[in-house]
Amino acid sequence: MSDQTTPAPDPRVIERAEAAVAAATRAVVNAEAKAAAAADVLADAADAVSVAETKFEDFRGEDTKLPWQVAAAEADLAKKKRAHARAQARHAAAAEKVAAAGEMLAEARAELAQARVTPAEPIPDDAGMPPGAPPEVVAWVEKLTLYLESQERDDSVWCPQWQEHPEAVWRFTALHREFEISFQDDTMSSWWVNHFDRHAPFLFGRTGIFQGCETAHDPDRTFRFARRA
Structure with missing residues (x-):
């Protein structure tokens, strides 16, 4: 029977991996909060487009509305649609950041799991001692x-x-x-x-x-x- 024992995992490596998991978790929470805010803005923009569309259709179908009123309603609808498009782009970007943060967290968790089972590298007797100044x-x-x-x-x-x-x-x-x-x-x-x-x-x-x-x-x-x- 061998007298050699398997070295325990390196606590310093585990500590760094735990810090990476904590940082990745914060990044996920932050990204999700921004994505939720972007989703609210997108929903509001969609509602605004719906209202503007209804208004424009009503104005266009009423004989009592002057041409400039119909044109103003059409311009307002176009403005609301542009705002909706920007909100869609911001929401998509926020969703991508959530996905990226999730991947980083998964990688950090995997590295932490590996660190907890990987034996520490033996430290040489002359570790850190340079043979001479470079x-x-x-x-x-x-x-x-x-x-x-x-x-x-x-x-x-x-x-x-x-x-x-x-x-x-x-x-x-x-x-x-x-x-x-x-x-x-x-x-x-x-x-x-x-x-x-x-x-x-x-x-x-x-x-x-x-x-x-x-x-x-x-x-x-x-x-x-x-x-x-």
């Missing part, structure tokens, strides 16, 4: 440190050979990844507060990653970034 991260760190001003203090430490510090590589790689996401989402304020400010003490603090570099890699260099020209 070139794009190195270029980004060099540019970041060029413009940093808040860390230029006597109690800050920097190591120009930061790539030889695995934790620094790990943290900067994570910061770079979140930076790109925040830049695309226009949430840079959140990146500074929730990401950079959280890592800065460990990267640049006197007791941080580079605390021993005053007497190691560069014994004469404390924290001083290059200034902009």
Whole structure:
């Protein structure tokens, strides 16, 4: 008998799938509400056309009605028909959105069901530990440190050979990844507060990653970034 046990489903995957189901459910409810409103508008438009048609037929059949009155009734009927056509188009579009939202909800529910029975992938011992900083991260760190001003203090430490510090590589790689996401989402304020400010003490603090570099890699260099020209 094997001692190996089947890994349990990943709770993080399940949580994301549950969030997707909740979002899809809200989308369905919203789409259905808009479709119901469009249906009411369509019904009102149909009633208006019916009334206008009756009025036009009555006016056209009465000898007491002047030509301009008959023409006005005909024009009103045409106006009501155009409004009805627009209401039909909006209702059809709303119905399509309900169908699309329903499909998304069905897919989200299927993914949630699958997540609840799919064993979690084993996490490697070195998961998340980059073997070295990728070139794009190195270029980004060099540019970041060029413009940093808040860390230029006597109690800050920097190591120009930061790539030889695995934790620094790990943290900067994570910061770079979140930076790109925040830049695309226009949430840079959140990146500074929730990401950079959280890592800065460990990267640049006197007791941080580079605390021993005053007497190691560069014994004469404390924290001083290059200034902009």
